[in-house]
Amino acid sequence: MNPNADSTAKSLHSWSLFRTLGRYVAPGSMPLGQLPEGGGGGLSLLDLPAELARHGYDSVQLCHFYLPSREVGYLGELRSAFDDAGVAVECLLIDEGDLADPVDGDQQRDWLSGWIDTAEQFGVDRVRVPAGKQPPGPDALRSSVERLVQLADRHPGTRIMIENWLAMMPDAASVNEILDRTAGRIGFLIDLGNWKGDGKYDELAAVAARAESCQAKVSTDASGVIDEADYRRSLGVLRDAGYGGPLAMVYDGPDPDEWGKLDQAYGIVRSVYA
Secondary structure (H helix, E strand, C coil), rough: CCCCCCCCCCCEEHHHCCCCCCCCCCCCCCCCCCCCECCCCCCCHHHHHHHHHHHCCCCCEEEHHCCCCCCCCHHHHHHHHHHHHEEEEEEEECCCCCCCCCHHHHHHHHHHHHHHHHHHHCCEEEECCCCCCCCCCHHHHHHHHHHHHHHHCCCCEEEEECCCCCCCCCHHHHHHHHHHCCCCCEEEEEEECCCCCCCCCHHCCCCCCCCCCEEEEEEEECCCCEHHHHHHHHHHHHHHHCEEEEEEEEEECCCCHHHHHHHHHHHHHHHHHH
């Protein structure tokens, strides 16, 4: 976590703008089928930085599947667009891959390594990878830890993070197990909305002090109204643990007004972190 970062700076996770970006998923970016490839016709990725700046954003966590090209020339053009807009790319989110796959785990590791190469070419020094899509049994945990460390060895200049997300990370115990066993080699991005149920806040509190990045996801009802009480309590857990880094807001509810809902979320962020 950057101790000089401002948690009230305006930041978002680019998944929040999936509709704005035309539901675009680049060919070849989702080989395991996490999302259907295709889409398009919305805001282009090259135009995103200026639009983020127009809405007052300081930083973004960028999903890998939005990249229509991994060619060096395109990455340079996109990097210039973010630099010109004054919007930082906090990290590249690699939203596919399964390091714990019992058959193809090495292949998945190599695929993820290729995307970390892309992040490095793009000039982003932090990436989030999935710890695995298998339940956290002993073999799956061991495989995930081994391959995460191998990725860290291959990419010593890039901070690789995992998230409390997917089958490998159903609770605080599984997160702490992997972080303990990787002994500081791997960082932690906390998502405030991935865990559900009455025990959610205790689970978040058990890992919040280890977070160096955050996805501040809102929960909504069926019409898209933000659950403000839940959001305040989740943000409060993070604040009380001493987190002071960026809070990349996430909205993916049914109301299509993505920018408007994110502004509502930002008002709550500022209130909690004032």
